[in-house]
Amino acid sequence: MSNAPESRSAGGIVQIGVAGLGTAGRAFLPAIEAHAGFRLVAVAEPTAEARNDIVAQNGVPGYATLQEMLAHPGLDAVYVGTPTDLHPAHVAEAFAAKKHVLVEKPMAVRLDQAQAMIDGAARAGVVLLVGHSHSYDLPIKRMREIIADGMLGRVRMVNTWNFTDWIYRPRRPDELDWEQGGGVTYRQGSHQFDIIRLLGGGMVRSVKARTFDWDPARRAIGAHTVYLDFEDGAVATAVYSGYGGFASAELCFDVTEWGFLEPPANRKPVRRPGAGSTPADELQAKRARSKNAIPASAPNQPFFGLTLVSCERGDIRQSPQGLYVYGEQGRSEIELPRDRSPRDLVMAEFFDAISGRAPALHDGRWGLANLEVCTAAIESSASGREIFLKHQVPVPA
Numbered sequence: 001m002s003n004a005p006e007s008r009s010a011g012g013i014v015q016i017g018v019a020g021l022g023t024a025g026r027a028f029l030p031a032i033e034a035h036a037g038f039r040l041v042a043v044a045e046p047t048a049e050a051r052n053d054i055v056a057q058n059g060v061p062g063y064a065t066l067q068e069m070l071a072h073p074g075l076d077a078v079y080v081g082t083p084t085d086l087h088p089a090h091v092a093e094a095f096a097a098k099k100h101v102l103v104e105k106p107m108a109v110r111l112d113q114a115q116a117m118i119d120g121a122a123r124a125g126v127v128l129l130v131g132h133s134h135s136y137d138l139p140i141k142r143m144r145e146i147i148a149d150g151m152l153g154r155v156r157m158v159n160t161w162n163f164t165d166w167i168y169r170p171r172r173p174d175e176l177d178w179e180q181g182g183g184v185t186y187r188q189g190s191h192q193f194d195i196i197r198l199l200g201g202g203m204v205r206s207v208k209a210r211t212f213d214w215d216p217a218r219r220a221i222g223a224h225t226v227y228l229d230f231e232d233g234a235v236a237t238a239v240y241s242g243y244g245g246f247a248s249a250e251l252c253f254d255v256t257e258w259g260f261l262e263p264p265a266n267r268k269p270v271r272r273p274g275a276g277s278t279p280a281d282e283l284q285a286k287r288a289r290s291k292n293a294i295p296a297s298a299p300n301q302p303f304f305g306l307t308l309v310s311c312e313r314g315d316i317r318q319s320p321q322g323l324y325v326y327g328e329q330g331r332s333e334i335e336l337p338r339d340r341s342p343r344d345l346v347m348a349e350f351f352d353a354i355s356g357r358a359p360a361l362h363d364g365r366w367g368l369a370n371l372e373v374c375t376a377a378i379e380s381s382a383s384g385r386e387i388f389l390k391h392q393v394p395v396p397a
C-alpha cells in the first residue's frame with residue numbers, strides 16, 4: 001500500500017460523514033465546519049429527533065444508519081462516534097466501502113478487534129485515526145515538543161490525577177459495563193494512558209493496577225490507580241475517580257476539562273441517578289445533555305486533570321494559559337494560543353494523513369497500544385499480577 005492514500009474529491013476537499021450524533025459526534029461538527037479541507041456531506045443517526053436536529057442545522061442529508069450513509073455519492077471519510085462496542089463492525093463497514101475513518105476512543109473493547117481494524121485499513125488502503133483524546137490537546141502536544149527538544153533531559157516520571165463525577169452522569173447501560181468498553185478505565189483511562197504514553201515516549205513495558213467499583217447502587221468501574229513501567233526505566237501513575245467527591249479542577253486553577261472556570265462555589269452538586277430512575281430516564285437525560293456537553297471553544301486550555309512531568313533537569317505542568325516549566329532558572333510560563341479547539345487539532349492530523357502531508361501519530365497502532373493499557377489495568381486488578389505488554393509503539397521521532 002502506498003503511504004499517501006489517494007484523496008478522491010475535487011480540489012482535495014475531503015467529503016466526510018458523521019455517524020452517531022450523540023455527545024461525541026455533535027462535538028466534532030464545529031471542527032469539521034472550521035477545517036477548510038473538509039466538507040460535511042451527510043450524517044447517520046437512528047434517533048430521528050437527533051438526526052432531524054442536525055440535518056436542519058447543517059442542511060445535509062440524514063440517514064438512519066451508517067450502512068445507508070456509506071452509499072452517499074462522493075463520500076471520502078467517516079467519523080465513527082457510535083457506542084464503543086459497535087466500533088469494530090462500523091469501521092469494518094466503512095473500510096469495505098474504502099472510506100478513511102476517524103473512530104472515537106477507545107477504538108474497540110478487545111485487542112483482537114483493534115488489530116482487525118488496523119489490518120482492515122491496510123487492506124483498504126485508507127487512513128485509520130483514533131480520536132478525540134486529550135493527548136491531542138495543545139498543552140500536551142507542546143509538552144511533548146519540549147521533551148523531544150531535550151533541554152530538560154529524559155523523562156523519568158509522569159503522574160496524572162483526575163477526579164470527576166463521570167460515574168453519575170446520565171449513561172447508557174453499556175457505558176457502565178467494562179465488558180462493553182464501559183467504566184472509567186476504558187472511557188477515561190484511555191485519555192490518561194494516551195497522555196502518559198505520548199509524554200513517556202510510548203513504550204510501556206508493564207502495568208500494575210487496581211480498579212474500583214465501590215457504589216453498590218451504581219455498579220461500574222468508577223475509579224482506578226494504575227502504575228506503568230516504561231522500557232527506558234521511566235515510570236508513570238494514573239489516578240482517576242469518577243465518584244463526584246473532590247474535583248481535580250481545584251488542582252488546575254479551577255479550570256475544567258473543556259477549559260471553563262468553575263470555582264468550587266460554582267460547582268453544581270453531583271446528582272446521583274434517583275433510586276427510581278430507569279435506563280429510559282437516563283437515556284433521555286443523556287440525549288438532553290449531549291446537545292451541549294462539549295463546547296466548540298473555551299476561554300482557557302482544556303485540563304484533563306493535573307498532569308506533572310518530571311525530567312532529569314526540571315518539571316512541566318499546565319498553567320492557566322499554557323505551560324509552567326520548572327527549570328534550573330526557576331519557573332517560567334509558555335503561553336499557548338487558544339484559537340484552535342482540541343477537535344480542530346484532530347481534524348488537522350486527519351487531513352494531513354489523508355492528503356499525505358504527514359503520517360498520523362494517533363493511528364490504529366497507537367490506538368491499540370493505548371487500548372492494551374486499558375485491558376492490562378483491568379486484568380492486573382482482577383489477577384493481582386503485573387501485566388507485560390506486547391503491542392506498544394514508540395512516539396515517532
Ligand SMILES: NC(=O)c1ccc[n+]([C@@H]2O[C@H](COP(=O)([O-])OP(=O)(O)OC[C@H]3O[C@@H](n4cnc5c(N)ncnc54)[C@H](O)[C@@H]3O)[C@@H](O)[C@H]2O)c1
Pocket residue numbers: 019020021022023024025044045046047050064065066067081082083084086104105106131132133172187286290
Ligand atoms: N473523545 C471524547 O472526549 C469522547 C467523549 C464522549 C464519548 N466519546 C466516545 O464516543 C463514543 C460515543 O459515546 P457518546 O457518549 O457520544 O454516546 P451517545 O449515546 O451520546 O452517542 C452515540 C450515538 O450513536 C448512535 N448510534 C447507535 N447506533 C448507530 C448506527 N448504527 N449508526 C449511526 N449512529 C448510531 C446513537 O443513537 C447515539 O446517538 C464512545 O466510543 C465514547 O467512548 C469520546
